Amino acid sequence: MPKKLVGHLTCPECDFADAEIAEDKNGHLYRYCPDCNATYFTRGDPKRTANIKKKMRPLAPATPATPTAPAGDPPPKKKGALEAWYEGAKK
């Protein structure tokens, strides 16, 4: 599962400007610094979550929940396996 990045903050350990704030598999915020590898887990603690949110710079702009695909024709059908095999065999 890819990590869900929600924002950045300055790493309190090494002052790296873009330490990552992401959600763990339980939806709790944690900080990961790619520069010094420091991590900080809130584990859903309300006080720690509030503190990390106070310092966090949220990602902007918010990304749409679903990728915006132009409405219209469905994507062209893929060739059947046998047809694809035949195309490959010709080369």
Ligand SMILES: [Zn+2]
């Ligand atoms: Zn750091």
